[in-house]
Amino acid sequence: MKPILSYNNLKKHFVIGHQDQFKRQPISVxxxxxxxxxxxxxxxxxxxxxxxxxxSTIAYTTIGMYAPTSGLIAFKGENLxxxxxxxxxxxxxxxxxxxxxxxxxxPRQNIKQILELPLKIHRPExxxxxxxxxxxxxxxxxxxxxxxxxPRALSGGERQIVSVARxxxxxxxxxxxxxxxxxxxxxxxxxxxNLLIRLKKELNLSYLFITHDLSLMRNVASRxxxxxxxxxxxxxxxxxFFKHPQHPYTQMLLSSIxxxxxxxxxxxxxxxxxxxxxxxxxxxxxxxxxxxxxxYKMNICTQVDPEMIEQTPGHLVRxxxxxxxxxxxxxxxxxxxxxxILK
Numbered sequence: 001m002k003p004i005l006s007y008n009n010l011k012k013h014f015v016i017g018h019q020d021q022f023k024r025q026p027i028s029v030x031x032x033x034x035x036x037x038x039x040x041x042x043x044x045x046x047x048x049x050x051x052x053x054x055x056s057t058i059a060y061t062t063i064g065m066y067a068p069t070s071g072l073i074a075f076k077g078e079n080l081x082x083x084x085x086x087x088x089x090x091x092x093x094x095x096x097x098x099x100x101x102x103x104x105x106x107p108r109q110n111i112k113q114i115l116e117l118p119l120k121i122h123r124p125e126x127x128x129x130x131x132x133x134x135x136x137x138x139x140x141x142x143x144x145x146x147x148x149x150x151p152r153a154l155s156g157g158e159r160q161i162v163s164v165a166r167x168x169x170x171x172x173x174x175x176x177x178x179x180x181x182x183x184x185x186x187x188x189x190x191x192x193x194n195l196l197i198r199l200k201k202e203l204n205l206s207y208l209f210i211t212h213d214l215s216l217m218r219n220v221a222s223r224x225x226x227x228x229x230x231x232x233x234x235x236x237x238x239x240x241f242f243k244h245p246q247h248p249y250t251q252m253l254l255s256s257i258x259x260x261x262x263x264x265x266x267x268x269x270x271x272x273x274x275x276x277x278x279x280x281x282x283x284x285x286x287x288x289x290x291x292x293x294x295x296y297k298m299n300i301c302t303q304v305d306p307e308m309i310e311q312t313p314g315h316l317v318r319x320x321x322x323x324x325x326x327x328x329x330x331x332x333x334x335x336x337x338x339x340x341i342l343k
Contacts, residue, residue: 001040010071031057033230046221053227095167099179101159118169157188229289236315246317
């Protein structure tokens with residue numbers, strides 16, 4: 001497959017202070033710390049992690065709200081930050097749907113004005129904007145009656161659907177969905193997810209779907225990427241990811257998913273118990289960032305940060321358990337080989 005968006009060693013650090021009065025040694029939050037990842041055309045990549053793992057920072061850096069500290073973001077082979085100001089055609093092609101529609105929609109504008117603004121900026125060639133707005137509303141299954149309503153007069157689900165329509169107004173090819181259903185009632189979440197899946201197929205869109213809900217990813221994403229403390233832990237096709245999770249952090253997340261039947265419980269990986277606290281991104285531990293919580297910790301984990309390796313075709317993991325010559329493999333291969341960590 002051909003990548004539509006690529007991250008190459010992306011870093012985004014926020015300076016929050018200095019260690020001395022002369023401001024010579026900055027104190028930084030390493031929100032994103034060396035991410036390399038490809039998102040292919042036509043796929044839904046699910047980006048999953050705990051709060052503070054750096055998911056939204058990746059999203060906001062991609063759309064240009066933040067400039068990267070270092071590294072590269074390429075869209076269709078073009079560097080998004082090559083010349084400082086982002087070209088207008090790239091702004092059109094990459095859109096975002098934010099988590100909370102209540103704060104992302106202008107409360108002083110009605111729906112017609114909200115949907116008209118991106119048309120004015122990015123599609124000035126559209127002469128009859130009202131017809132295009134009506135087409136957008138039909139596309140997202142909203143009635144024309146909402147045109148003259150304000151966001152406060154709509155339900156949470158309707159506001160989020162308006163946000164989706166606004167993102168579609170520029171005719172993008174790539175949309176970032178930053179936890180688009182987490183602020184909605186459960187009864188509405190399914191409707192919004194089904195709408196997003198239908199729009200992807202009809203308009204040939206690619207999605208970066210950010211969430212902390214692994215159960216949702218199983219039904220939506222074609223691939224899943226797991227983040228922890230600003231770094232990738234594991235990337236795999238969805239089926240392989242849920243059947244054969246490799247990283248201890250991934251296993252911990254999957255084993256904590258609530259289920260309603262014994263059959264579902266048997267499908268979950270062996271319980272991995274976290275043994276410590278999440279470290280601060282201001283003072284990241286040396287070596288592997290997960291070693292303070294990992295029950296399989298080795299000496300090398302406290303000293304050397306592991307590299308992402310391809311364990312099986314398309315399945316990448318960043319963990320010393322899977323590194324050739326790992327001390328734990330040498331000491332006790334039968335106990336610590338990947339096949340026995342998971343059942």
